[in-house]
Amino acid sequence: MANTVIFRVAVTTLVSGTLLATAACSGTTDDTAQAPEPAMSAAPTTQSTPTPVVETAYTATSVRVVGANGQASYDVLVPQIEGGDPAVSDEFDESMRAALQDQIDGWPADRFTLESTDRSAVVHIGSRVVSGLLVTSWNADPPGAHPTPLVATVVIDADDAQPITLERLFPDLQAGLNRLSQESALLLPDTAAGPDFVREGIEPKSENFANWVATPAGMEIHFTDYQVGPHAIGLIDVTVPWNRLTDVAAPGLVGVVSS
Numbered sequence: 001m002a003n004t005v006i007f008r009v010a011v012t013t014l015v016s017g018t019l020l021a022t023a024a025c026s027g028t029t030d031d032t033a034q035a036p037e038p039a040m041s042a043a044p045t046t047q048s049t050p051t052p053v054v055e056t057a058y059t060a061t062s063v064r065v066v067g068a069n070g071q072a073s074y075d076v077l078v079p080q081i082e083g084g085d086p087a088v089s090d091e092f093d094e095s096m097r098a099a100l101q102d103q104i105d106g107w108p109a110d111r112f113t114l115e116s117t118d119r120s121a122v123v124h125i126g127s128r129v130v131s132g133l134l135v136t137s138w139n140a141d142p143p144g145a146h147p148t149p150l151v152a153t154v155v156i157d158a159d160d161a162q163p164i165t166l167e168r169l170f171p172d173l174q175a176g177l178n179r180l181s182q183e184s185a186l187l188l189p190d191t192a193a194g195p196d197f198v199r200e201g202i203e204p205k206s207e208n209f210a211n212w213v214a215t216p217a218g219m220e221i222h223f224t225d226y227q228v229g230p231h232a233i234g235l236i237d238v239t240v241p242w243n244r245l246t247d248v249a250a251p252g253l254v255g256v257v258s259s
Contacts, residue, residue: 058084058130060122063093065100072104073141074114079122079132087161092130092154095163099134099152106150111141117149119235123213123220126259129164130156131213133222135235149235151224153211157256164214164257166206169249176248177204180240184221187238193229197236201227214257218242 058081066075078100080093103114119135132154139147155164162168170176181204188202189195201223202208211222218241228236242249242258249257 058125071111076136077116079120088158091161092156095154096132103150113139113141124215128158128256128259129214149225151211151222153213155214171250179248180209183240191236192233193236197228
């Protein structure tokens with residue numbers, strides 16, 4: 001790039017000199033005097049520097065985790081992401097694996113197995129947020145009456161590569177929980193839980209709303225088995241639109257979770 005600049009200065013000087021000489025000749029009375037041939041200026045050259053390509057896209061993938069610890073035997077596909085900011089993908093991947101480990105460690109009294117379900121997924125990859133859902137099938141060993149689904153969720157802020165918890169989302173946690181309880185009461189009657197849903201399952205407590213993911217449509221809350229109804233109805237979820245939460249959510253996070 002330095003050579004190009006010097007070259008341009010040299011050409012300018014030459015052209016300027018030619019213009020001065022031409023002006024002097026134009027003023028002479030000698031008809032035989034001829035103006036010198038204009039100097040040919042070389043076309044300026046430019047050098048383009050390739051723009052670095054910054055990878056910002058994330059791709060949903062999964063990892064198979066297989067093992068046993070003497071009490072639990074597990075074979076589970078865990079949602080993961082690749083690409084983008086390594087700090088974000090690392091935090092998401094580690095948090096999803098930690099969620100599985102919590103499920104493995106959460107049953108100290110019984111032998112059991114954990115298997116994958118088709119509900120586990122990287123639910124949403126937004127411009128500023130990544131959300132994941134892990135649903136495993138817990139079964140007693142030897143098997144009991146029926147398997148029990150276990151639910152866990154992960155939400156990562158792609159701006160700072162940190163988890164978004166209920167406490168972080170709602171500066172006044174109790175106000176946020178109260179709103180989630182109210183909105184869930186309005187939405188649950190239209191689900192398989194029906195109007196006779198279990199009211200205790202949506203009391204304004206952190207444990208009742210711990211499992212949620214961020215989507216553009218709203219805060220998608222996943223209830224655990226038996227939380228709002230009998231096992232037979234399956235797992236239930238509701239989505240509370242963000243515009244119903246903006247007055248209780250942290251202003252700086254509204255744009256993140258809704259992206």
